[in-house]
Amino acid sequence: MKEVKKSPDVEKIMELPISYEEKGKEKGKEKAIKEMALAMISEGASTAFIAKVTQLSEEEIDRLRQKN
Template sequence: MEEVKKLPEADVILELPISYEEKGKAIGRKEGKLEGRKEGIFEGKREVALQMLRKGLSAGLIAEVTQLNKEEIEKLRKEL
């Protein structure tokens, strides 16, 4: 390991994944974070849509503002 640290490209070499398992875990974490962000955005849109429904706004306007489809908005209406 000490010999590797002396090489000019040591910083690149030391950043390489140790194994395919480690690389797979890193990819999985990245994909998990992306999926979590998508779910969070969707939940935020649903919450805004619920607030708009409570205020009596039309499903068409809610769909336009939140970019949720009308079917999803109708499901939310039933939750009220």
């Protein structure tokens, strides 16, 4: 039986769904962290505390405060 050669692009194509899944998971994590920060903001938590818990920068927390 004749062996079929794999195209070098096949591996790249096979990795696409995995990379999209990983990007989706990362975006979901970022969204959850921001939602947690917003909840802490609404409860009156300090910027320093929110930054410590969420690992967001104080600048990002200030932006979230301004949006709400």
